[in-house]
Amino acid sequence: MNHFQQFALDQVTQPVEQARGLPNEHYTDPALHEAEKQHVFFDNWMALCFGKDVPELGDAMPFEALGQPLFVLRGRDGVIRVFQNVCRHRGMILVDRKKRLSGVVRCPYHSWCYDHSGALHTTPHVGGPGYNTHDAIDRSSLGLIEIRSHVWQDIVFVNMSGNAPAFADYAASLIERWGEFEQPIWFGGEDSAFELDAATNWKLAVENYCESYHLPWVHPGLNSYSRLEDHYNIIEPGGYSGQGTLVYRSIISETGEKFDDFDGLGDKWVTGAEYAALYPNVLLGVHRDQKFAIILVPTGMEQTLERVAIYYASPKMQDASMAGMRRRNAELWKGVFEEDIFVVEGMQKGRHAMKFDGGRFSPVMDGPTHAFHHWVASQFKRAP
Amino acid sequence: MNARAIQQIDAELIAAHERGDGPTLAGLYEAAAGLRDEQGDVDAACFFLTQAYVFALEAGLDRSGALRDRLIANGREEKLTARIVGVRTAFLPAE
Numbered sequence: 001m002n003h004f005q006q007f008a009l010d011q012v013t014q015p016v017e018q019a020r021g022l023p024n025e026h027y028t029d030p031a032l033h034e035a036e037k038q039h040v041f042f043d044n045w046m047a048l049c050f051g052k053d054v055p056e057l058g059d060a061m062p063f064e065a066l067g068q069p070l071f072v073l074r075g076r077d078g079v080i081r082v083f084q085n086v087c088r089h090r091g092m093i094l095v096d097r098k099k100r101l102s103g104v105v106r107c108p109y110h111s112w113c114y115d116h117s118g119a120l121h122t123t124p125h126v127g128g129p130g131y132n133t134h135d136a137i138d139r140s141s142l143g144l145i146e147i148r149s150h151v152w153q154d155i156v157f158v159n160m161s162g163n164a165p166a167f168a169d170y171a172a173s174l175i176e177r178w179g180e181f182e183q184p185i186w187f188g189g190e191d192s193a194f195e196l197d198a199a200t201n202w203k204l205a206v207e208n209y210c211e212s213y214h215l216p217w218v219h220p221g222l223n224s225y226s227r228l229e230d231h232y233n234i235i236e237p238g239g240y241s242g243q244g245t246l247v248y249r250s251i252i253s254e255t256g257e258k259f260d261d262f263d264g265l266g267d268k269w270v271t272g273a274e275y276a277a278l279y280p281n282v283l284l285g286v287h288r289d290q291k292f293a294i295i296l297v298p299t300g301m302e303q304t305l306e307r308v309a310i311y312y313a314s315p316k317m318q319d320a321s322m323a324g325m326r327r328r329n330a331e332l333w334k335g336v337f338e339e340d341i342f343v344v345e346g347m348q349k350g351r352h353a354m355k356f357d358g359g360r361f362s363p364v365m366d367g368p369t370h371a372f373h374h375w376v377a378s379q380f381k382r383a384p
Numbered sequence: 385m386n387a388r389a390i391q392q393i394d395a396e397l398i399a400a401h402e403r404g405d406g407p408t409l410a411g412l413y414e415a416a417a418g419l420r421d422e423q424g425d426v427d428a429a430c431f432f433l434t435q436a437y438v439f440a441l442e443a444g445l446d447r448s449g450a451l452r453d454r455l456i457a458n459g460r461e462e463k464l465t466a467r468i469v470g471v472r473t474a475f476l477p478a479e
Binding site (some may be wrong): 014101103104106111113121122124129130131132134139354 | 392406413427428429430431433434435436437439440442443444445448452460462464
């Protein structure tokens, strides 16, 4: 890092009253994008996918994690594991599409086979035709490369470097904050998941999600019952940030039906809801009757796929009889998130303005966004 | 050698490969191994047994255990051991 870059990051980590935002290069410079992969994503716990993506035993699905080929497998033992998606033989991609594995993972090239724990099970013809062993091939050292993973709230997190603290420590503060919600959740099914594609750097989606400042301007529909003054900032330095509302209202159908509530919630959650970004790339929302998660998939420096999934408090909410309510709820959230697209795409275009200096923060309203900038800058500053 | 039987198996193998029909492939390759066994051609039989074994493994067929045992008996395959089943890899630090 050169002195200019160091100076710019030092400005980001100033108190919010004096701080500037991350410099343009963090949104437009391919070299910094490469560095960001390591320092921001691979050295931390990044959200990769949902457990619901591999719902049944033997389900395997490939993912590109910032260029890294991985696959997720729900093994026959029920454990979700993440592997580097390459054969230890010649580096061939193993899983090229979502599939249900009846047996081993077979490389389509020379058919080296791996069991669901990643162990190398057989190496056909490796010692010549019909000879499946060779002294030089030690199967015990040639299992699939497993990526450190952790599943929390049906989100599969990975720590590519293997050097981050245990996930339970990494996310301890948020897990504790939402401790009342540590109970089973039920995916609403196909009608409760959708994706949005935005021409923006992933960070801008986080920045926008964190603050309520934009609500009256970008989401005037929400403002009719959820005013700006009904919101509060959530700032946990080094871990997560976001906003809370005091006036969440459950959806009620024309016939008076509601989604079931989570068990045993305190009074805070009768009308309260909270929205937080767990750094780096997952946006979460908790409500008395539902949770959602948005995994931000950086598909390019200036392109982001938002994968949204909504979960409910009881298995009854998965019934066909609730489909109408679920669809209505998903459409509501999709409408809100779509309203944000022009903002995050507009800010991305703005990041090409050569004289933009990273911008300033409202000391009152932008604290959560500044906290995220501070965290990103800190990841670069701590890097060797 | 039963040339007609071999030709028949070859044709069925090609069709099964085109369909991606693993269980059928396992059965056909095992049958091909049997024909070679009858000729006393152990190397060729083990080639086909290996093919059968791999497709049985991929399809999750119980038959894979017996196929593996036959390969082991011929010195062509390792026994499954805890050493293999318990493998762990580079990115998992002790916690």
